[in-house]
Amino acid sequence: MITASPIARLSPPGANWRQLWRESVTDARELLLMLQLGHLADRLPASDAGFALRVPRGFAARMRPGDPRDPLLLQVLPQLAELDEAEGFTRDAVGDMASRSAQGVLHKYQGRALLIASGSCAINCRYCFRRHFPYGDEMAAAGQWRKALEHVGQDPSISELILSGGDPLSLATGKLEELSRGLAAIPHVTRLRIHTRLPVVLPERVDGAFQDWLASLPLQKVVVLHANHANEFDPAVDDACVRLREAGATALNQSVLLRGINDNADTLEALSERLFAAGVLPYYLHQLDRVQGAAHFEVSDERALDLLESLRHRLPGYLVPKLVREVGGDASKRPL
Numbered sequence: 216m217i218t219a220s221p222i223a224r225l226s227p228p229g230a231n232w233r234q235l236w237r238e239s240v241t242d243a244r245e246l247l248l249m250l251q252l253g254h255l256a257d258r259l260p261a262s263d264a265g266f267a268l269r270v271p272r273g274f275a276a277r278m279r280p281g282d283p284r285d286p287l288l289l290q291v292l293p294q295l296a297e298l299d300e301a302e303g304f305t306r307d308a309v310g311d312m313a314s315r316s317a318q319g320v321l322h323k324y325q326g327r328a329l330l331i332a333s334g335s336c337a338i339n340c341r342y343c344f345r346r347h348f349p350y351g352d353e354m355a356a357a358g359q360w361r362k363a364l365e366h367v368g369q370d371p372s373i374s375e376l377i378l379s380g381g382d383p384l385s386l387a388t389g390k391l392e393e394l395s396r397g398l399a400a401i402p403h404v405t406r407l408r409i410h411t412r413l414p415v416v417l418p419e420r421v422d423g424a425f426q427d428w429l430a431s432l433p434l435q436k437v438v439v440l441h442a443n444h445a446n447e448f449d450p451a452v453d454d455a456c457v458r459l460r461e462a463g464a465t466a467l468n469q470s471v472l473l474r475g476i477n478d479n480a481d482t483l484e485a486l487s488e489r490l491f492a493a494g495v496l497p498y499y500l501h502q503l504d505r506v507q508g509a510a511h512f513e514v515s516d517e518r519a520l521d522l523l524e525s526l527r528h529r530l531p532g533y534l535v536p537k538l539v540r541e542v543g544g545d546a547s548k549r550p551l
């Protein structure tokens with residue numbers, strides 16, 4: 216059991232992640248003003264294309280004031296380029312998300328079932344397919360989970376359950392407890408994996424109650440974080456990673472290759488090194504899903520392969536992520 220640690224915690228024990236989430240910046244002009252970039256406000260698109268700016272204040276605090284090319288800012292700031300139509304970029308780049316998620320569970324890969332635990336995220340990333348499916352918390356409705364768990368319970372080939380979304384850590388810990396109680400009745404599931412960006416963008420989420428829940432699970436635990444740039448780490452994020460590992464989780468990271476944000480070898484090398492310093496191993500580097508409004512982030516396959524080649528020369532093998540793309544109908548992520 217994890218009890219209060221003598222190590223001074225960076226976020227005060229009273230810091231309530233839901234409160235911090237509610238206090239996120241949702242006004243692009245306000246964000247620009249905070250960064251002394253108010254003069255750029257007239258370059259914002261007139262409409263946010265149905266996908267509002269949302270960024271926790273702690274994440275915004277890691278952006279460099281006065282830098283319009285800041286790699287964290289560019290991940291969240293609506294751009295005029297989003298309104299451009301681009302060949303091959305569709306609203307439904309990864310299959311019919313809406314109908315796939317309506318079932319609550321995706322079972323495409325052998326041994327692993329992915330549960331759409333929540334549609335909410337603490338941050339809105341401009342490159343994400345979710346920009347066209349900003350659904351709320353309805354996936355976590357108890358009935359939905361019952362159906363998903365029934366499916367998993369009936370198929371003994373499933374040994375790993377993956378919680379994804381949206382972001383499953385946007386759910387209250389009580390909701391996660393409900394889920395794990397259901398899982399306890401399914402002995403063939405021996406591993407729980409959680410795909411989440413919360414420990415990076417709102418590290419206060421990894422609080423004592425969550426840590427206790429994770430530690431109490433009689434399962435192998437994997438947490439796959441999502442950071443795209445070394446600047447996303449600060450001492451509070453390091454602290455969250457320590458807590459995840461204290462709770463017995465293996466910590467991995469997936470990134471998306473993003474033009475102008477992390478598409479150079481120095482940046483990717485620094486990211487791998489920073490992850491390792493936080494006790495996290497790089498797992499996947501994803502080629503962008505071709506969603507409408509994200510074409511300006513795309514990096515060519517040729518360039519992506521060159522970058523990976525550089526990384527292999529510079530880094531030990533365990534710090535080189537696998538470069539992959541998600542292709543509908545494949546039996547795994549497709550390596551490039």
Ligand SMILES: *Cc1c(COP(=O)(O)O)cnc(C)c1O
Binds near residue numbers: 321328329548
């Ligand atoms: C990505 C994904 C997984 C996990 O794949 P790994 O290669 O094991 O990380 C599982 N199910 C679905 C539907 C996925 O999209």
Ligand code: SF4
Binds near residue numbers: 337343
């Ligand atoms: S699903 Fe992940 S990438 Fe997409 S908006 Fe949420 S946190 Fe960002």
